[in-house]
Amino acid sequence: MIIAIDGPAASGKGTIARRLAQHYGLPHLDTGLLYRATARVLLDQGERLDDAERAVSAARGLALTDFEEERLRGAEIGEAASVVAAIPAVRAALLETQRAFATQASGAVLDGRDIGTVICPDANAKLFVTARPETRAQRRALELRGRGERADYADVLADILRRDERDSGRSSAPLVAASDAILLDTSDLDVDAAVAAARAIVEKVGRRL
Ligand code: DC
Secondary structure, eight states, X not given: OEEEEEOOTTSSHHHHHHHHHHHHTOOEEETHHHHHHHHHXXXXXXXXXXXXXXXXXXXXXXXXXXXXXXXXXXXXXXHHHHHHTTOHHHHHHHHHHHHHHHTSTTOEEEEESSIIIIIOTTOSEEEEEEOOHHHXXXXXXXXXXXXXXXXXXHHHHHHHHHHHHHHHHOSSSOSOOOTTOEEEEOTTOOHHHHHHHHHHHHHHHOOOX
């Protein structure tokens, strides 16, 4: 079974994806980490984020072990990842890794922005997880403070709105719900309620391969 989960930053999609993967015993790929790790290479090398050639070579050189670093989760890299992710050649360079992960024999859970539309158009279950921008900004500010970063609510909200616009407005694989995705608004749900709602959706629409 392939479960595709898309949605904007801090919508809860990552937590839901992790918990669904645990529940169904499936491997999970947070595809945002691919773009974050690509951006990190460019930042570390002092390269411009919009240098397509260097960004593609950074994307091609990634190893899945690059992904567990705490720094990848920070605000600076999230913003940089959104810039890098708008380069079509970078998306193309990362496509096969994601498809290979999705089509492994065990099945998989992937979360990102274009999983249901581009990476796994034939997924058994597609969820589009969203929440009000103000709620997402509150969650992200709490998360960043928990990681020891300074996070002013107004700045975080502005950052989230800017990223939404960039991720939704780009020409290559923009953030958009697949026509057959089920919408899950987590604005008024705590984590357990959101996960329970996601499971109910998967059980209703998920078709075994
Ligand atoms: O989900 P995240 O915040 O870790 O994602 C970081 C950036 O990567 C996000 O702003 C857009 C981009 N991204 C993407 O374009 N496509 C994906 N499948 C996942 C992330």
